[in-house]
Amino acid sequence: MPSDSSKLAIQQHPSPNCDERPDDIVIDTVVLHATVLNTLDEVIKHFSNPVSKVSAHYTIDRDGTIAAHVPERGRAWHAGRSKVKDGRTNVNDFSIGIELVNQNDGMDPFPEQQIEAMRGLLKSILARYPIKHIIPHYECAEPPGRKSDPIAFDLAWIDGLLK
Incomplete structure (x- = not known):
């Protein structure tokens, strides 16, 4: 597991729902999601x-x-x-997925503690990979409109991390 993020406290809850990336793939994208599930325990059980x-x-x-x-x-x-947007498909191949516990209804807030933890995690990922894109799930889901997450998440501050 990726505890390369040594300053972050990360709990390990392995999922069997994964496989190997294609050979010689460059991880250059992070996709942000909202769980729609209400608790971390629910997410862990689902995953x-x-x-x-x-x-x-x-x-x-x-x-x-x-x-x-x-x-x-x-x-x-x-x-x-x-x-x-650059035309590449199968985004799982070259991305890291981050889920935010949130109902994705536009009313459930993203608390400051959650945002700060994500900021730390993103900085850690950016230190290890040549990340060019941090995008919401709705931006890459096919066909367009298939996904809406994360609704009402302020993405403006994220662009500053990539500069």
């Missing part, structure tokens, strides 16, 4: 169930707790059918 066929590299709870599910070098199953 631990092989029948769900869903996972992410990380989940960040409302209180800032970070859970790791899939090693960064592994391919988590978070983006589904997907394509980025």
Whole structure:
């Protein structure tokens, strides 16, 4: 698991829902999601169930707790059918998926502790990989409009991390 993020307290909750990335792939994208599930425990149970066929590299709870599910070098199953603006498909191949515990209804807030934990995690990831894109799930889901997460998440501050 990726505790290369030595200054971050990351709980390990492995998911069987992953596989290997293609050879010689460059991880250059982070995809942000909202869980729609209400608690970290619900997410852990869902990602631990092989029948769900869903996972992410990380989940960040409302209180800032970070859970790791899939090693960064592994391919988590978070983006589904997907394509980025430069035309590449199969976004799971070259991305790290981060889930935020949130109902994704536009009313459930993203607490400051959750945002600060995500900021720390993103900085840690940026120190290890040549990340060029940090995008919401709705931006890469195919067909367009298939996903809406994360609704009402302020992405403006993220651009500053990439500069």
